[in-house]
Amino acid sequence: MTGWPLVEDAPDTADLAKCVHCGLCVNACPTYAITGLEVESPRGRIHLARAVAEDRIPLTEAVQGHWELCLQCRACEAVCPSGVPYGRIMERARAQLDAAPPAKGWQRRLRRFALRNVVARPRVLAAMLTPVRWFARSPLRGLVRASGVLRLAGPLGRLEAQLGRPGRPFRPREAAGEGNVALFTGCVMGELFGDVHRASIRVLERSGANVFAPRGQGCCGALSAHDGDLEQARRLARANIAAFEESGGEAIVVNSAGCGAAMKEYGELLAEDAEFVERAEAMAARVVDFSEYLAGRDLPAGRLRARVAYQDACHLAHAQGISAEPRALLGAVEGCELVETEGADMCCGAAGIYSLIQPAMSGELRARKAAQFREHRPDVIVTANPGCQMQYEAAVREAGIEARVLHLAEALDEAQGGESSPA
Ligand code: SF4
Ligand code: SF4
Incomplete structure (x- = not known):
């Protein structure tokens, strides 16, 4: 007997049975740390x-x-x-909510509509984010901030606080061609963090890689999977598999931790798809994080005179097990003083679209980061995921300090001379 409304995507009984209720995970959980409630802990869930x-x-x-x-x-x-696969359990639990939401059905439907029809469609996303980029760089922004109207604007006000100063968008055609390293460009990442892609390409090429950005690639599907829309996540995964099969390239480098974690698990996502499962596993085996690819390669050391606080992206540290590599890359830069802040590996509260739909908890977690930044006064905060970058922009403002927020690729590129330095 099962109480799941969507039996085919229900959490696996064997996965659930692995939990022996030992509680060793409880103190690692941010929502438990804030609430102290068992039901807001992994064991409770x-x-x-x-x-x-x-x-x-x-x-x-x-x-x-x-x-x-x-x-x-x-x-x-x-x-x-x-070895409880908590991420898989929770995605499948949310698929049940997607199939039979007990409450807030309209919010869920709106999210699904936006993820399917805006985020996953490059042209629609580009049209939506063009005015956002313009606003972020215009003098109007300062006036709007000063007016205080953003405090009344709910999710829009929260988004504005997270927005840095986005540069030009990066589309795959900007780096078309062939090479041995295929860059994954993603959805929002390409629109709001185009400069991170350009910095990534320069740093990778200085390490000897020949980088290109395959056409036909798109959103990795992580946001849909986390929201329980596994059908859409699978659709997007299949499209990416086809694009990267056609493109070639021995490695697929991903500079967004959330996307990389999702793509490394394409085999699991498509485990029941006889046509795609082997292709999904083959693609997943080619996926490497930006820092993972660079670890052990020869790079110009560069110079960056700054106190740098590296903050782990959850889907890099916890889902991919990568936390030493980014620190080692920064540590090799001359003049770079690494500052370890308490809770650097704890979630900042960005978590995809979480900061929009759970603003109170997201705000509590951001405030913890802001307190650490206020105490340690870093010059630069470095991370490896676009959502985290946005959350740290807001945390820096909240802390009232002058720190810059950079992606690891931007920090390394700047240390190596930036655009003016040859690859
Ligand atoms: S999920 Fe938590 S409570 Fe369950 S076995 Fe793992 S550490 Fe123990
Ligand atoms: S995924 Fe994070 S927030 Fe969710 S239960 Fe695990 S530690 Fe807690």
């Missing part, structure tokens, strides 16, 4: 999933609330001695 699976409790609005407060940061998964 798994317990609820088992109770629903065994039809002991219905899928209520309260259960939905506990699952939706989860950041899907996977800090719990990284410390679990029993």
Whole structure:
């Protein structure tokens, strides 16, 4: 007997049974750290999933609330001695909410519409974000901020606080051609963080890579998967698999931690798809994070005189197990003083679209980061994921300090001489 409304994408009974309730994950969990409540811990959420699976409790609005407060940061998964695949469990639990939402159906429908029809469609996304880029760089922004109207603007005000000064968008045609390293350009990343892609290409090429950006690639599907829309995530994964099969390139370098984690798990996502499963696994084996690719390669050391606070992106540190490589790359830069802040590996509260839909918890986590920045006064904050970069822009303002927020690729590129330095 099962209480799941969508049986084919239900959390796997064997996955749930792996949890032995030891509680070793509880103190790694940001939502438990803030609330102190068992139901807002990984163990509590798994317990609820088992109770629903065994039809002991219905899928209520309260259960939905506990699952939706989860950041899907996977800090719990990284410390679990029993190998509980928490990320997979929660994606599938959310697929149940997607199929039969006990509450806030309109919000879920709106999110699904936006993820399917805006984020996943490059032309629509570009049309939507062009005015955003213009506003972010215009004098109007200062006036709007000074007017105080943004405090009344809800999610729009929160988005504005996270917006840095986006440069030109980067589209794959800018680096078309062939090479041995295929750059994944993503959706929002290409539109709002085009300069990160350009910096990534320069740094990779200084390490000896020949980089190109395959056409036909698009959103990785992570945002849809985290929201429980596994059907859409699979559709996007298949499109990327076809694009990167055609493009060639021995490595697929990803500079967005959330996308990289999702793409390394394409085989799992398409495990039931007989036509695609092997192709998905073959593609996943080619995916490497930007810092993972550079580790051990010869790079110009460069120079950056700054106190640098590196903040782990959850989907790099916890989902991909990569935390030493970015620090080693920064540590090799002359003049770069690495400042370790408390909780550098704890989620900043960005978590995809989490900061928009769970503003209170997201704000609590951002405030913790802001307090650390205020205490340590770094000159530069470095991370490896676009959502985190946006959240740190807001945290820096909240801390009232002057620090710059950079992607790891931008920090390394600047140290190596930036645009003016040959690849
Ligand atoms: S998820 Fe892992 S660490 Fe957490 S309670 Fe279950 S077995 Fe223990
Ligand atoms: S994914 Fe993160 S927020 Fe969710 S239960 Fe695990 S540690 Fe807590």
